[in-house]
Amino acid sequence: MDWLSALPTFLGIYLAIGLVFAVIFVTLGLSVVDHDAKGASVRVRLLFLPASMALWPILIVTLLTRAIGGKNQ
């Protein structure tokens, strides 16, 4: 099964993009989506890293929605 052997490559690429996004998100993006996260400690930011890595497409949509919403206000 070709798709089966392609799965780890796909997962690897997905998570690699996720890792890059997650580092940027937990460093700069947290307070954009949630004001309560402003000034969050390094430990809290590290705690949010795995989920940011896994859910990066959803978070990109959230960030874009907030950015567009913010401009329109």
Added chain:
Amino acid sequence: MGVGYQVVQWNKHKKIYDGLLLGGVVLYLVGFIVIGSVIFAKENPVQVPILLMRAFGSCAFIMLTMILMIGPLARLNDKFLPLLYNRRHFGVLTFIIGLLHALVATVWYHFFSDVNPFLSIFTTNNQITNLQAFPFELFGILALLILFVMAATSHDFWLKNLSAPFWKTLHMFVYVAYGALVMHIALGYLQSESSVVVPILVAASFGLVILLHLMAGFKDARESATNIKSGAGWIAVAAVGDIPESRAHTVNVADGERIAVFKYDGKISAISAVCAHQNGPLDEGKIIDGCVTCPWHGYQYDPANGQSPPPYTEKIHTYKVKLEGDMILVDPKPLPPGTPVEPARIGSE
């Protein structure tokens, strides 16, 4: 309460819960390894990594079964509610134990091949059309991925920012993970073991989880049906004397809604029984410093208006309430979150 984030909002209850949880897991793992090595040594000596793999794997399955049983058990009997209060840490620890199982299995079966071990998991066996030789590892990987996402999002930040409906939907995938885990074990045993003891235990666990969910569902439906009066009028809740001071009586109404009717300072107020924070059971909380206090994370609400005290901003539904003699009546129609409602005064009639 909506201001700043911490890694864990510790309280005494959580520390006791986590202590018992960790103690139980360590006890199980040590017990499994000690007893397992004695039992297996008699008939068919098992190598240490395989023993570890079985210990972690069985532990994770038992933990996930318990997690899925806690919800319906708490709905069936209030005595199980304390188990529900910190289920989040239970889930995270289950993922960690499952991950240890996966790591030992990967190292033992795939690390010493020429191929990348993670690639090897997917390429060693590709007979997905043959049940007898199906790569059961795929079900385990699926379960582990779901548990990972659930564990990683088990924080207030994600509940708030992914939105409660999305977060809840995401966490409902725990049932997919459980099903995948059952398949992982069943197919794994089918291919390598002749004993039927483990498959029977797994099937019994699976059946028990389904049975408890059905029983809890029937109970909720029965209570809702009892509480719905024709014309959607006032619901008779309980006599004033039936509710302890600073505590609540729960009413199940249509559409699965739960109302908490509190007695305090000679007054009666009704609010939603579901905390705005993480759907915690406010009806199991009590009134502290004049506010209904959620037993899960200590979120507080004024019983007369459903609003968290400043600077917090959480709001929940309130309900009209009145007294007829000693009987408390509630209008099941929810008012917008944070709507002030005049409490019924005990003895004012």
